[in-house]
Amino acid sequence: MTASNSKTSLRTCSKGHEYYKSSDCPVCPICEMERKPESGFMAQLSAPARRALEHNNINTLEQLAGFTEKEILKFHGIGPSSIPKLKQALQEQGLSFKQG
Numbered sequence: 001m002t003a004s005n006s007k008t009s010l011r012t013c014s015k016g017h018e019y020y021k022s023s024d025c026p027v028c029p030i031c032e033m034e035r036k037p038e039s040g041f042m043a044q045l046s047a048p049a050r051r052a053l054e055h056n057n058i059n060t061l062e063q064l065a066g067f068t069e070k071e072i073l074k075f076h077g078i079g080p081s082s083i084p085k086l087k088q089a090l091q092e093q094g095l096s097f098k099q100g
Helices: 029-035 047-055 069-073 082-092
Strands: 009-012 018-021
Touching (some): 018 029, 069 082
Antiparallel strands (some): 009 018
């Protein structure tokens, strides 16, 4: 792997994966790909969105339904593109965001 510009730096995660990154974000992209779920609503989300939900102890749709859309959007890593995916997953289970 080669650096795409002079501002990237080669890093090695605790599992020994080598990767280039230009930000201060410590997340290894190889580890993130390995831990991405193959199914379920979390599989539809980007890695930052999954981490945001996990960081806030949201691992199930039932837990997600306890929050308003506005509350979820305040989580670092959740962007507007995540909301339609989350709404769809909730609707498929007969759930919705809490009204607030």
